[in-house]
Amino acid sequence: MNSFSLQEINAVLQGEIVGNASCKITAPEQLEMASETEISFIGNKKYEKFWEDSKACVAVVNQDIAIEPGENRAFIKVKNADLAMSQVLELFAPARPIFEFEIHPTAVIDKSATIGKGTKIGAGSYIGPNVSIGDNVTIYPNVTILDECSIGQHTIIWPGAVIRERCHVGANCILHPNCSIGADGFGFRPCPEKGLVKIPQIGNVIIGNNVEIGANSSVDRGKFSSTVLGDGCKIDNLVQIGHNCKLGKFCIMAGNSGLAGSVTLGDGVIIGGSASIKDHLTIGDRAIVGAGSGVAADVEAGKVVLGYPAVDARDALKQWAILKRLVKDSNK
Structure with missing residues (x-):
């Protein structure tokens, strides 16, 4: 998994840094479970009481937070910590499952179906007659799409x-x-x-x-x-x-x-x-x-x-x- 400095994360969030944490941040985690190299979130004042006992080195917090981060720890103040959390999680998100073949040999695709550029189709999937699939669609194994359906671009369809x-x-x-x-x-x-x-x-x-x-x-x-x-x-x-x-x-x-x-x-x-x-x-x-x-x-x-x-x-x-x-x- 990727790791980031406090400044690198704030470059994405565009918040205000209060305090300092020099360690590389290795993962996001909830307050009670976070380790010394992990970042957490305080999206509501009722959770401020958990910060003192948390081991997290950094927390993303709302601008109206009433506590200080403490020694060798930092806050990133933002307008909405819950929305900022989605940006942080996206930074640390692992890659999705890999396709060895863009279209797996065991996929059954009717000859009348149209498949967009960059679309991936997993093993055991079935694409029926006159189906239209847009560009860059990801279809994981064992998906069934029956006759005359259409799927828009960049859509992701998980197995089953x-x-x-x-x-x-x-x-x-x-x-x-x-x-x-x-x-x-x-x-x-x-x-x-x-x-x-x-x-x-x-x-x-x-x-x-x-x-x-x-x-x-x-x-x-x-x-x-x-x-x-x-x-x-x-x-x-x-x-x-x-x-x-x-x-x-x-x-x-x-x-x-x-x-x-x-x-x-x-x-x-x-x-x-x-x-x-x-x-x-x-x-x-x-x-x-x-x-x-x-x-x-x-x-x-x-x-x-x-x-x-x-x-x-x-x-x-x-x-x-x-x-x-x-x-x-x-x-x-």
Whole structure:
């Protein structure tokens, strides 16, 4: 792994150095686990108390930090330590897995597929008829891309991902291992003769640019038209996005959360872990759904909801406080 001086790291961050650390910095690490040659981060004042016992030689901190670095240690003051952390981690990031062959001999590529310049395709991958793959795409082993799909330039697709027919992935996306794009939506109707009849899902999935989809997450195809993820959406592991959902730009969905069919998210919506959203609802721009919540009604733009069923977060906290007091009083 690379190592850097304090000054070399600050040349990237463009912060203010307070104190001095002469050692080469070998790695980033969290405060409690850092060694004498490692850099750490203090992105919130509540973590300042851990600095004295930390062995880290340098910390990237916010400008309003209230402590001093101490002898032979240094701070790099920046406007936003959390954002600066991403720059530091990028400096130390190891290289991605190596391709011995640009296109592995065991990859199966239909003759009608078009492959862009600089694209790499790993062992055991399948590229179907009339697929279009842009320049500098990285497809790791055992990826399946079925008929008439398109993949934008510089996208990275990790092993085991499946992109079903007629789906479209934008540029600079990252699809993590075993994610599923374009599986059938969950559509069945009772039938006296057959029990349950499957409703054909004839739409597709359209994913914008700079979208990241976590491992084992599923984005179902539309029943009629398209399931759509806007530019910049970030989807965690084990997330379910049902058929015909429409996500605006820069939405975040944390792990184990799920959208039933035909849910609409505005721009910048945040869905907490394990939250679930009922079908045909609209969550307005920049709304936040707290972790574990169950949303059964539309949510206005900018609103924060919490609980099961989800209500205004302030009301939920009041309800919980009242229940806590009732339980306490009943135990007297």
